[in-house]
């Protein structure tokens with residue numbers, strides 16, 4: 001459908017996509033000045049040391065020039081640029097694609113279509129060799145039953161392998177932003193480590209990049225801890241160890257820079273998030289699992305009852321509300337929180353990533369619980385949510 005409007009609709013769409021972490025990329029094309037040497041402007045998100053920014057590439061006939069701008073300035077700059085000299089803009093977001101066409105004067109026609117991209121874009125500063133091929137036939141993957149001796153995934157393990165590799169790649173990109181500032185070895189914890197798929201994968205990936213990182217896998221099941229430590233010793237993973245215990249009971253001896261939790265069951269994700277916030281971790285990365293705590297309490301507003309009578313929609317609602325509350329709680333504790341799909345839903349239903357970067361040192365509990373968070377809990381009849389409860393106890 002095409003809607004006529006003015007350039008402000010373009011600016012608003014761009015700002016909304018960015019604020020909702022839905023922005024994938026943007027291209028300005030068809031310059032108004034026919035003789036212009038500038039042919040296109042390409043924009044994508046990039047993660048820098050100072051945080052998320054827009055990477056803007058000005059494509060000339062013989063040369064490309066890249067500038068990185070902070071979000072507020074960038075939205076203004078791109079909108080002005082579109083109004084001043086370009087006929088077309090293609091905005092790709094995770095929710096929809098938008099094509100804007102400037103006709104005469106200020107009139108801008110907008111066409112909305114299905115999204116081309118449904119996964120978060122690559123925000124890395126530099127391209128690197130895909131981890132999957134770098135891992136090749138890594139012994140730890142074979143010994144954990146993920147791959148066969150030829151380095152191919154075992155039956156039923158292709159999705160797991162894809163998930164591990166994608167998680168570690170994302171983590172690497174996020175850590176790239178500030179790792180170089182580190183004066184001492186970085187401390188990483190994997191909460192609810194299980195058999196250690198992710199823990200071993202992180203350790204190997206960091207080692208391949210020559211990074212100075214210590215990793216601890218915290219796990220409640222003693223037999224998995226013993227097996228993990230034995231394998232780490234046998235394969236020479238000197239910077240990796242597993243400890244037996246509950247997430248909330250483990251205290252990092254040397255502080256904590258990065259906390260990850262992949263599919264920690266139900267409220268174990270909340271325990272992990274709380275631990276990360278309490279320890280002042282700079283980066284917290286979780287892929288939540290089941291959402292039983294909130295689902296049992298959900299009393300949706302009356303007008304949604306016709307929709308939520310369907311069990312599967314109620315389950316999805318519980319996921320959205322739980323992870324939304326977690327993201328709001330993290331924001332209230334001084335983190336920049338983002339929620340996105342990190343692997344194609346075709347490969348795994350458990351593909352949601354909740355990633356949070358601390359904005360400032362010692363910025364904990366700055367506005368917790370926010371009014372927004374209180375309203376969501378009240379409107380959906382939620383009296384208990386583990387992360388909120390733990391943070392409230394700390395705040396009082």
Ligand SMILES: C[S@@+](CC[C@H](N)C(=O)[O-])C[C@H]1O[C@@H](n2cnc3c(N)ncnc32)[C@H](O)[C@@H]1O
Nearest residue numbers: 192193194197219220221245246247262263268
């Ligand atoms: C679904 S498995 C995921 C394992 C691993 N993170 C992965 O993705 O391959 C969840 C693991 O978390 C552990 N776990 C659950 N709650 C825990 C808690 N409160 N403290 C420590 N470990 C916990 C379980 O024993 C189990 O091994």
